Amino acid sequence: xxxxxxxxxxxxxxxxxxxxxxxxxxxxxxxxxxxxxxxxxxxxxxxxxxxxxxxxxxxxxxxxxxxxxxxxxxxxxxxxxxxxxxxxxxxxxxxxxxxxxxxxxxxxxxxxxxxxxxxxxxxxxxxxxxxxxxxxxxxxxxxxxxxxxxxxxxxxxxxxx
Numbered sequence: 001x002x003x004x005x006x007x008x009x010x011x012x013x014x015x016x017x018x019x020x021x022x023x024x025x026x027x028x029x030x031x032x033x034x035x036x037x038x039x040x041x042x043x044x045x046x047x048x049x050x051x052x053x054x055x056x057x058x059x060x061x062x063x064x065x066x067x068x069x070x071x072x073x074x075x076x077x078x079x080x081x082x083x084x085x086x087x088x089x090x091x092x093x094x095x096x097x098x099x100x101x102x103x104x105x106x107x108x109x110x111x112x113x114x115x116x117x118x119x120x121x122x123x124x125x126x127x128x129x130x131x132x133x134x135x136x137x138x139x140x141x142x143x144x145x146x147x148x149x150x151x152x153x154x155x156x157x158x159x160x161x
Contacts, residue, residue: 009153010038016136019153020129027068027128030158035064035136037147045145058115062086062139066131069124079124081110082131085117086142092118100141101134118142 011019023033045060063085072078086092093103093112103109103120111119118138122131136151 006157007155009155011151011153012149013136013151016133016151017129019151019155020132022153022155023066023068023128023132026155026157027070030070032065032067032156033132034154034156035066035132035139036061036152037136037140037143038150038152039145039147043146057087057089058085058117060087060144062143064135064139066128066135068128068131069122080122080126080131081119082107082122082135083111083117083119084135084139084142086139087144088142090114092142096138096141101137104130104134 007022009019009022019033019035026032039061064083066082067078067080069080070078084092088095091112093109096102096118106123107120107126109118110121111117140147
C-alpha cells in the first residue's frame with residue numbers, strides 16, 4: 001500500500017476557504033483533515049513528562065480532526081465525524097453551548113471525554129466548509145494557551161493500494 005500524500009496549509013480565519021477548497025480533493029474517498037492553532041514559541045506549553053499518559057487531560061494546544069462521509073470497508077456508507085482533542089477539561093460540549101459556537105442542530109455528540117476529546121457525528125450532506133469553520137472556532141474556544149490567530153491545516157489523502 002502506498003503512503004497517503006499529505007498537504008499542509010497555514011491559514012487564518014479570513015482565508016479558511018483556501019483550506020475548504022483543498023479539502024474537496026481528499027473528501028469523500030477516505031481522506032481527512034487535521035487542524036491546530038498556531039502558537040508562538042514563547043506561549044507553547046512545556047512538553048509532557050513521561051507520566052503524561054496517565055494524566056486526565058488532552059493537549060493544551062487542541063488537535064481538531066474532520067473525516068468527511070465516505071464509503072467504508074465493503075462500500076458501506078460511513079457518516080462524517082469531527083473531533084477535538086483538547087486540554088480544557090470535562091464537559092466541552094456544554095461549555096461550547098454556553099459560551100462558544102455551540103453544537104449545530106442535527107450534529108450528535110458521540111463522545112465528550114477530558115482526555116480523548118469531543119467527537120460529533122454529522123448529518124448527511126453537511127457542507128465541508130461548515131464543519132471546518134466550526135472546528136477551528138470550537139478548537140479555538142477550547143484552547144488553553146494564547147494563539148496567533150493562524151491555523152495549521154494538514155490534509156491527508158486516502159492511501160492507495
